[in-house]
Amino acid sequence: xxxxxxxxxxxxxxxxxxxxxxxxxxxxxxxxxxxxxxxxxxxxxxxxxxxxxxxxxxxxxxxxxxxxxxxxxxxxxxxxxxxxxxxxxxxxxxxxxxxxxxxxxxxxxxxxxxxxxxxxxxxxxxxxxxxxxxxxxxxxxxxxxxxxxxxxxxxxxxxxxxxxxxxxxxxxxxxxxxxxxxxxxxxxxxxxxxxxxxxxxxxxxxxxxxxxxxxxxxxxxxxxxxxxxxxxxxxxxxxxxxxxxxxxxxxxxxxxxxxxxxxxxxxxxxxxxxxxxxxxxxxxxxxxxxxxxxxxxxxxxxxxxxxxxxxxxxxxxxxxxxxxxxxxxxxxxxxxxxxxxxxxxxxxxxxxxxxxxxxxxxxxxxxxxxxxxxxxxxxxxxxxxxxxxxxxxxxxxxxxxxxxxxxxxxxxxxxxxxxxxxxxxxxxxxxxxxxxxxxxxxxxxxxxx
Numbered sequence: 001x002x003x004x005x006x007x008x009x010x011x012x013x014x015x016x017x018x019x020x021x022x023x024x025x026x027x028x029x030x031x032x033x034x035x036x037x038x039x040x041x042x043x044x045x046x047x048x049x050x051x052x053x054x055x056x057x058x059x060x061x062x063x064x065x066x067x068x069x070x071x072x073x074x075x076x077x078x079x080x081x082x083x084x085x086x087x088x089x090x091x092x093x094x095x096x097x098x099x100x101x102x103x104x105x106x107x108x109x110x111x112x113x114x115x116x117x118x119x120x121x122x123x124x125x126x127x128x129x130x131x132x133x134x135x136x137x138x139x140x141x142x143x144x145x146x147x148x149x150x151x152x153x154x155x156x157x158x159x160x161x162x163x164x165x166x167x168x169x170x171x172x173x174x175x176x177x178x179x180x181x182x183x184x185x186x187x188x189x190x191x192x193x194x195x196x197x198x199x200x201x202x203x204x205x206x207x208x209x210x211x212x213x214x215x216x217x218x219x220x221x222x223x224x225x226x227x228x229x230x231x232x233x234x235x236x237x238x239x240x241x242x243x244x245x246x247x248x249x250x251x252x253x254x255x256x257x258x259x260x261x262x263x264x265x266x267x268x269x270x271x272x273x274x275x276x277x278x279x280x281x282x283x284x285x286x287x288x289x290x291x292x293x294x295x296x297x298x299x300x301x302x303x304x305x306x307x308x309x310x311x312x313x314x315x316x317x318x319x320x321x322x323x324x325x326x327x328x329x330x331x332x333x334x335x336x337x338x339x340x341x342x343x344x345x346x347x348x349x350x351x352x353x354x355x356x357x358x359x360x361x362x363x364x365x366x367x368x369x370x371x372x373x374x375x376x377x378x379x380x381x382x383x384x385x386x387x388x389x390x391x392x393x394x395x396x397x398x399x400x401x402x403x404x405x406x407x408x409x410x411x412x413x414x415x416x417x418x419x420x421x422x423x424x425x426x427x428x429x430x431x432x433x434x435x436x437x438x439x440x441x442x443x444x445x446x447x448x449x
Contacts, residue, residue, distance in 0.1 A: 014144065014151040020201045021143040024090065025155055027194035028136050029163050031094055034190035035129050036167030037174070038101065039066050041183040042118050043264045044172040044278055050115055055268070058115065060261050060384015064377035066122045069130040071373050077131055086139040090132060091198045097128035098191030105184035113180055121184070128191075142203040165290060168282030172264075172275030241413070242355050245304065245348065246368065248410040252311055253375040255402035256341065258383040259285065259318070259334075262399065266392035270325050277327065281334055288335040292342020303347040304413055310340040311407035315400040322396035 015022035042062055047055035080089060104121045107113060144152045174183045237243075263285075267278040299306055313336060320333040356364045383395055390398075 014148055015155060018144055018148065020203070021140075021148075021152055021155075023197050023201045024136060024139070024143060027090065027094060027197045028132065029166075030190040030194040030197075031097065031129060031132055032163030033167040034097070034101075034187040034194075035066075035125050036164045037171040037190075038122065038125055038167075038183060038187050039063065039260070040168045040171030040264075040278070040282055041175040042122060042171075042180070043260070044267075044275055045118070045175050045180055045183070046115065047264045047268050048275075049175075050118075054388050056261065056265055056387025057381075057384045059264055060380040060382070060387070062119060062122055063260055063380035063384075065119050066126045067373060067376040067380070069123065069127040071377075073127065073130050077134055080131060081135050081138050086135055086142060087198060087201070087203055089135050090139070091195050093128040093132040093135070094191050094195035094198060097125050098188050098195060100124035100128075101184040101191065102188040105181050105188055108179065108181035108184060118180065125187070139203065162290070165283060165286035168286055169279045171282070172278040174275075176275035239355060242352060244413050245307075245351075245410065246371065248307075248406050248413070249344075249348070250371055250375060251409075252403055252406040253372050254379050254382075255318075255399045255406075256314065256337075257376045258379040258395070258399055259337070261380050261383045261387065262392055262395045263334075265387045265395070266321060266330070270321075270392050271327060271330070273327070280327065280331055284331040284334040285338040288338020288340075289342040290338075292339035292344075293346055294342075295339075296343025296346040297350070299343065299347070303351045304410055306347055307344055308407045308411035310344050311403050311410060314340045315403040315407060318396055318403065319400035320396075322393040322400065325393065 015025050039062070043059045046058040046062060050058070100121055101124075104113075104117060107117060140152045170186070171183065174186055178185075263281050264278055267273045267281060271277055317333040317336040317340070321330045324330075352364070352368075383398075386395060386398070
């Protein structure tokens with residue numbers, strides 16, 4: 001007589017069965033959603049209410065200011081994370097952002113608000129977020145066990161899409177309903193709640209046995225010199241295939257990231273819509289990115305071919321609003337654009353994980369993100385200036401034209417050479433397309449903050 005086998009126990013999602021990680025993850029969702037809500041809402045306020053004559057430049061400056069801290073402060077952020085308590089740094093970042101927007105809310109409620117005050121608040125929020133996100137990434141081993149590292153990484157990587165979707169959906173709607181004062185007050189609630197949540201949890205010792213970041217000692221730990229690391233030039237010098245791919249995506253990002261300036265202009269001047277219309281377009285882009293992140297890995301084929309096809313599809317999708325000014329058509333085009341961004345991110349993070357040596361990954365992914373992020377302020381200012389001289393539909397066509405050479409260059413790249421790039425092989429099937437637990441941000445920043 002056979003003994004019946006016990007049904008496997010289904011485990012709750014990590015954010016539910018690990019209270020510490022779930023709490024900090026929720027704090028990250030709140031802070032990123034607050035940042036994105038402020039960016040979208042402030043852009044809409046500048047274009048629709050405060051600086052209608054030169055709204056393109058005003059919105060471009062706002063987006064440029066919102067992306068500079070993550071690039072310019074990278075060395076300072078790294079030192080701060082290494083020297084200070086993780087929980088204290090996370091809490092201070094959230095509380096600092098909350099204080100900045102709370103002050104802006106009071107100012108906007110009692111008097112007319114100068115545009116420079118909105119720029120200053122955006123800079124403060126971006127600075128706080130520049131500390132919060134990498135600090136949380138570094139803290140993952142102190143919040144979860146080794147067996148949950150992969151699940152924690154997946155949740156953390158999904159935060160940006162979820163937060164962007166929610167924040168972008170609310171930003172313009174709140175401005176239309178309650179002005180900048182209501183927008184800033186809502187963001188202050190989000191940041192304040194995140195700071196309180198982080199205060200309630202404790203960090204634990206990471207797997208290597210080093211003390212948790214929340215503990216202090218009267219005597220400093222003995223200093224251990226870090227192992228020498230190669231520079232990015234040395235790393236990429238050994239990986240010409242990866243270097244060529246990065247250059248293609250850096251060029252593409254100059255045109256994809258401009259969508260955050262073009263969308264508010266298009267809504268106001270072409271669709272003649274309100275905040276609800278802009279929220280619909282932002283939500284379409286965010287939803288497409290989220291779906292692409294989960295489904296892009298299922299596409300068979302070489303990543304360079306898939307990446308070229310996705311860039312080509314994005315060029316077509318971005319050209320459609322330049323030719324057809326209808327809300328459902330534009331929303332569908334942005335949904336496709338977002339899907340391509342998410343799919344590209346999944347495939348090329350997996351490719352870089354396989355091709356870049358393990359010892360070089362921290363430096364490579366950090367500088368990769370800085371490289372790609374540096375295109376954001378350039379694109380914001382460039383398309384902001386163009387938006388005051390050309391129609392928003394023309395800007396859509398410029399985006400499409402700019403993506404086409406990048407798509408062709410990626411398609412025409414010479415094949416991967418193990419002799420030049422090392423022993424790894426370029427993944428060409430579904431299994432190889434899944435990122436490893438040490439995933440990094442997507443190389444195409446069309447849907448990022």
